[in-house]
Amino acid sequence: MITLKEALTLSKDELNKFKDDLKKKIEANPTLNAYIDVKNVGEGVPIAIKDNIQVKSWSVTSASNILQGYIAPYNATVINKLTEAGLSPFGRVNMDEFAMGSTTESSFYGKTLNPINPEYVPGGSSGGSAAAVGAGLAIAALGSDTGGSIRQPAAFCGIVGMKPTYGRVSRYGLGAYASSLDQIGPLTQNVEDAAILYDIISGSCEKDSTNANKDDKVTPSLNADRKLRIAVLPKYLESANQDVKDAYAKAIEALKAQGHTIVEHEMKDSKFDISAYYITATAEATTNLARYDGIRYGNRVTGKNLEDTFTQTRSNGFGDEVKRRIMLGNFVLSSGYYEAYYVKAQKTRHIIKDNYAKIFEDVDLILSPVAPTVAPKFGELATPMDMYLSDIYTISVNLAGLPGLSLPVMKNADGMPVGLQLIANAYDEQTLFDGSLSLERELNYQK
Numbered sequence: 001m002i003t004l005k006e007a008l009t010l011s012k013d014e015l016n017k018f019k020d021d022l023k024k025k026i027e028a029n030p031t032l033n034a035y036i037d038v039k040n041v042g043e044g045v046p047i048a049i050k051d052n053i054q055v056k057s058w059s060v061t062s063a064s065n066i067l068q069g070y071i072a073p074y075n076a077t078v079i080n081k082l083t084e085a086g087l088s089p090f091g092r093v094n095m096d097e098f099a100m101g102s103t104t105e106s107s108f109y110g111k112t113l114n115p116i117n118p119e120y121v122p123g124g125s126s127g128g129s130a131a132a133v134g135a136g137l138a139i140a141a142l143g144s145d146t147g148g149s150i151r152q153p154a155a156f157c158g159i160v161g162m163k164p165t166y167g168r169v170s171r172y173g174l175g176a177y178a179s180s181l182d183q184i185g186p187l188t189q190n191v192e193d194a195a196i197l198y199d200i201i202s203g204s205c206e207k208d209s210t211n212a213n214k215d216d217k218v219t220p221s222l223n224a225d226r227k228l229r230i231a232v233l234p235k236y237l238e239s240a241n242q243d244v245k246d247a248y249a250k251a252i253e254a255l256k257a258q259g260h261t262i263v264e265h266e267m268k269d270s271k272f273d274i275s276a277y278y279i280t281a282t283a284e285a286t287t288n289l290a291r292y293d294g295i296r297y298g299n300r301v302t303g304k305n306l307e308d309t310f311t312q313t314r315s316n317g318f319g320d321e322v323k324r325r326i327m328l329g330n331f332v333l334s335s336g337y338y339e340a341y342y343v344k345a346q347k348t349r350h351i352i353k354d355n356y357a358k359i360f361e362d363v364d365l366i367l368s369p370v371a372p373t374v375a376p377k378f379g380e381l382a383t384p385m386d387m388y389l390s391d392i393y394t395i396s397v398n399l400a401g402l403p404g405l406s407l408p409v410m411k412n413a414d415g416m417p418v419g420l421q422l423i424a425n426a427y428d429e430q431t432l433f434d435g436s437l438s439l440e441r442e443l444n445y446q447k
């Protein structure tokens, strides 16, 4: 598959031919189930779009039954930015329902398979985005990351996935999961393409009040030769399996070979990350999902009266994982438990943020696992709790609002990719991409 950088140099005729061929290739590979729908919107370089990002006049459903039939009335800001830069939405890609999950199994459209080996999950929630790029069925894709949903599927499918600093990319037109954590970001074949796509979609937006309104770009000064101080976290690795530990050791050697300085640090209290995240995320999700009542959006099941219509619409429209989170979110926000859970989670979030800030007083980047293992096989994560625990390495980055980039480091004995992430200080995407580019160059990962 050609890279995004190459695609941006194609003539109009070459591009149209490429898009015709791509459509045929996607249609010839239906079992992967990465795409929900393929449609050419506009003239530009084709980009696959996660099903929670609005493209005007196109169905957008967050892979949920409750939004079947809903057509986006306007473009998300990222879509306008893509179009202005000569790119265009090409296909809708699969995801976990409302971006809640780590395997893409909770989609209304059925599961997506891992392109490396169909017995394994592609990761989630942006599993369709990662599988499409990993399978050579997309040049690049957009996903969203609330607690790892770009970085983790990228790692499981052997590609690059990047979550920007909170506020860098407009959330206007993104189906909200947890508003204080959500960020849209790129999933690409390599680090340079991620930088290009990040530059295109990031920047000011007056329609998103949490936007940082920063318009600085990384590609003009991308520099893989900068020598950086990079923190490694030996104790943090205890929850990771041998594949991940091997990849970590390999990445440290590669970073040293590139002339970076490695320093040991510790993340305190990482066992509290999961609790703080699942309380915060479900509380916000409960609030955000209250709008799906069958009156204003998508599917309606008409009941005996208004209240019954709400109940039946929501009982019928939401899947099990989404219902579980709505219940959990309501519980932690209820008056008797608010202080005990929600307030405590916010305090924990501050501690996590401070912990990162302390490390960044000394270093430019942190090297961390993305997940404790490679992609699990379908059915391997037996309970919801097993799935939540597998998010241990990604969620603190969202809680602290930091940028992170996941890239493939090696393959394990079964041929499955092992990815790691670099994490940078807030708004320091330049260093994140510079360091990632140098790591990628040294590793020379072969698909």
Ligand code: GLN
Binding pocket: 099, 100, 101, 102, 124, 125, 144, 145, 146, 147, 148, 149, 150, 177, 281, 391
């Ligand atoms: N797996 C996490 C969750 O289910 C992260 C999801 C995401 O980043 N959208 O909440």
